[in-house]
Amino acid sequence: MAKIPIKPVLAGYTGEEYADVFDKRAMPKPTTELKVGQLSEEDVRKFFEDGYILVKDVFRKETLEACKAAINEMVEDLAQSLYKAGKITDLCRNSGFPNRLIQLEKQFAGTSILFIKQARLMRAFKDLWTDEVLLNIIEQLIGPDIAGHPVWNLRAKIPRDEATTVPWHQDSGYLDTNSYRVLQPTAWIPFVDTTESNGCLQIMKGGHKSGKVATHQCCHGGTWYVMLEEEEMEKTLGIDVMTDLRTCPVPLGSMLLFNNLIPHRSLNNVSDHIRWSVDLRWQNPHHPYGYYDLKEGVVFRTKDNPNPVVDWDKFEGVDRFQITADAVKDKPQDEKDAEFDTSIQGPWMKKWEIVHMNQHVLKMQSEEKSA
Numbered sequence: 001m002a003k004i005p006i007k008p009v010l011a012g013y014t015g016e017e018y019a020d021v022f023d024k025r026a027m028p029k030p031t032t033e034l035k036v037g038q039l040s041e042e043d044v045r046k047f048f049e050d051g052y053i054l055v056k057d058v059f060r061k062e063t064l065e066a067c068k069a070a071i072n073e074m075v076e077d078l079a080q081s082l083y084k085a086g087k088i089t090d091l092c093r094n095s096g097f098p099n100r101l102i103q104l105e106k107q108f109a110g111t112s113i114l115f116i117k118q119a120r121l122m123r124a125f126k127d128l129w130t131d132e133v134l135l136n137i138i139e140q141l142i143g144p145d146i147a148g149h150p151v152w153n154l155r156a157k158i159p160r161d162e163a164t165t166v167p168w169h170q171d172s173g174y175l176d177t178n179s180y181r182v183l184q185p186t187a188w189i190p191f192v193d194t195t196e197s198n199g200c201l202q203i204m205k206g207g208h209k210s211g212k213v214a215t216h217q218c219c220h221g222g223t224w225y226v227m228l229e230e231e232e233m234e235k236t237l238g239i240d241v242m243t244d245l246r247t248c249p250v251p252l253g254s255m256l257l258f259n260n261l262i263p264h265r266s267l268n269n270v271s272d273h274i275r276w277s278v279d280l281r282w283q284n285p286h287h288p289y290g291y292y293d294l295k296e297g298v299v300f301r302t303k304d305n306p307n308p309v310v311d312w313d314k315f316e317g318v319d320r321f322q323i324t325a326d327a328v329k330d331k332p333q334d335e336k337d338a339e340f341d342t343s344i345q346g347p348w349m350k351k352w353e354i355v356h357m358n359q360h361v362l363k364m365q366s367e368e369k370s371a
């Protein structure tokens, strides 16, 4: 008689190993002539060997300034809607890019979450995502067919804020299991110099080499984040936490590139300002895996057409946070209730064992879709 497993097999853990999709065996053949801004062969190899690389001085000042201006506009709009709804009494107009959202958060807890959830793709961010140099670099990693991935986040990481301090995870821990076998690179781009004190990222160097996605748990503390224990990383991914841990400060103008299997987390922001950053991802449009078939990527380049008209309308027509929350609930949320809802739910919560109850999990369970 077959043995009955003591623990149910969790849907997120597949035991599959696709090391050759992520390590140096997956490195595309280098071309003889480099396109503008492309990495050296040595740097590309480093990305595949280590699972990440810091790329310095990629962005022009104007590109970043335009993003900062867009952020200020979004913060202004959010402040206005909080004010009009009577959630705050002070618009904090005297504060600016480094701290206005801190002041808003003091009046309405969860403002940083509302900011993430609104995920507005302002023109400046479209320009950043399709930046020629950036796409030239991504082409070196995944080839000439490139789409923007449905998962991207503009993060207002305010000081000492649990909701924006992301615990250890592999990005595929949030994605559907089809993503375990395709490389989907992320560019993590800060809008301030990031250091250990304002909550930069830490990475487990080489943590992708087993080609596996380890068992995560959900949800961390009072958040919607999945988490990966150090012991589990050592056991399943073959990581030595003592020797593989790297702290990755990223100066303004630079970016950290990493793959979807490398374990990473962000540190607590113990500074007096917001650590603004965006994480953008790309995927091959022929392997559109990742988001549970809820939202498609947006094509930026193809082999035959390096400059297609980007269909932003279609991409923006699907609200990722709404669609992922609705996917695990019995009925869609009312638009009015959604506006100031500081909770987040999604299918990743169904992939892993729930080890903490909090408002995010409870809301999902109370409105849960019967399987």
Ligand SMILES: O=C(O)CCC(=O)C(=O)O
Pocket (backbone or CB within 6 Å): 155, 157, 164, 165, 166, 171, 186, 188, 264, 265, 266, 277, 279
């Ligand atoms: O920015 C952070 O704090 C976390 C970033 C992250 O996990 C990611 O970009 O995948």
Ligand SMILES: [Fe+2]
Pocket (backbone or CB within 6 Å): 169, 170, 171, 264
């Ligand atoms: Fe991540």
